[in-house]
Amino acid sequence: VELLQRFHQAEVPQISIIDMKDERKKRRVRQHYYSDLLLKELIQTKERGKQAIIFQNRRGYSPYLECEECGWVPGCVNCDVKLTYHKTFNKLVCHYCGYSISIPGKCKECKMPALKIKGIGTERIEDELPMFVPGLRMARMDLDTTRTKNKIEKLFESIENKEIDVLVGTQMVTKGLDFENIELIGIIDADTMLNFPDFRSNERSFQLFTQVSGRAGRRNHQGLVMIQTSQPKHPVLMFLLQNDYKGFVQWQLEERKKFNYPPFVRIVKIELKNKDLSQVREISKKLAFELRKIKSMEVLGPQAPIIGKIQNYYIMELWLKLNRNNDALKQRDEVYATIHRFFSVPELRYFKWSADVDPM
Ligand SMILES: [Zn+2]
Ligand SMILES: [Zn+2]
Secondary structure, eight states: OHHHHHOOOOOOOOEEEEEEEEEEHHTTTTTTEEEHHHHHHHHHHTTTTTTEEEEEEOOOOOEEETTTOOOOOOSSSSSSSSSSEEETTEEOOOTTOOOOOESSSOOOOOOOOOOOEOOOOOHHHHHHHHHHHHOOOOEEEEEGOOOSHHHHHHHHHEEEEEEEEEEESSGGGGGSSOOEEEEEEEESSSSHTTTOOTTHHHHHHHHHHHHHHHHOOOOOSSSSSEEEOOOTTTTHHHHHHOOHHHHHHHHHHHHHTTOTTTSSEEEEEEEESSSHHHHHHHHHHHHHHHHHHTTEEEEEEEOSSSEEEEOOOOOOOOOOOOOOOTOOOOOHHHHHHHHHHHHHHHGGGTOOEEEEESSO
C-alpha cells in the first residue's frame, strides 16, 4: 500500500518523551517551552563537545502578538490570519499577502501597553535558548536563513567545523543533514503538528519525527531524541517510541478505512472564491446540492477552510469522496461534467473556482 512505501526503516536512536503538562505543574519548564530535562541534556551534549538539533515546525502557528489584557491579536486587513512577528525587521507580517505593519506600542482595543509575543518559532528559540545554556553557540536553518546557496554552504561549514553547538530549524533540518557529531535531537512542541486539523497530520508527524530522529548520529553511537508534548500517550508517539512503523501504517489504514479517507477513496477538493461572503456561501451551497445528486459519492461541506479569507477573497470548500471501485472513472467524469455545467451559466462564467484531485 502507498503508505508503506513512504517510510523507510530508520536507524534507532533512543527516544524520550517529555510530558510537558506534568513538567509545567512541577515547575520544571522555562518560558513555557524549555523543559529542564531538555536543557540539562543540551548542556551535557555541549560539554562533551557534541552537537544538537532543535526542531520546531512552526507552520500555521508562528509567533504573533496578543494583548494580555483583552486578548486582541493584530490580524491582516486582507486575509483571515494573524500577523506573524518578525524580530529581525521588527515588523508584523502577513505570510499570505505580504501586508506588514510596525509593532504597535499598545493594544488597539483596550489601549493598554500589554502586547506580548505568543507562540514559538525558530527565531525565538535561537534568541532564548542561550539564556538557559550559557555560552551556547546557535545557528538557524529555515526559509529566512537559506535564501542563497552560499548561506547554506556557510551554515554547513560551521556545523562541520563545530563552530556551533545547536542548529535550530524547521522541517528543512529533517532531511539530508548528515553530521557525525550530532547526538541530540530536541522536538520543542510536537503538539502543533499532531493537532493540525487535517486527516494527514498523523502521517506527516510520524514521517517528520522519524526523519528528524534519523539526524542523531547514526554510525558509532546511539543518539537521543527528546520530544516535548502535552499528549505523551498519543498513538503517533507510541509507535515512534517502539520504532514500529508497520504498526503505525496498519493503525493509519484502519483509521482511514473507518472514516472513509484515502487510500480507500479519492478526494477531490473544490474551492470557490469571491469577495462577497454571502455570494460565495450561496453558490457553494447550490453546487453541493447538484453534486449530491451523483450516486454513491459523499459530499462534505460547504465549509470555510482553516484560513477562510486570503487577499480579500472569501473561500469555501467542498470535499468529495469518490469511489475507488470500477466506477471510479465514470464517477469522476460525472463530477467534472456537473461542475462545468454549473459554472457555464452566464452569471457564473467568471466565478473563481478550482478543483484539486488528492490535494496535499
Ligand atoms: Zn487589549
Ligand atoms: Zn494578508
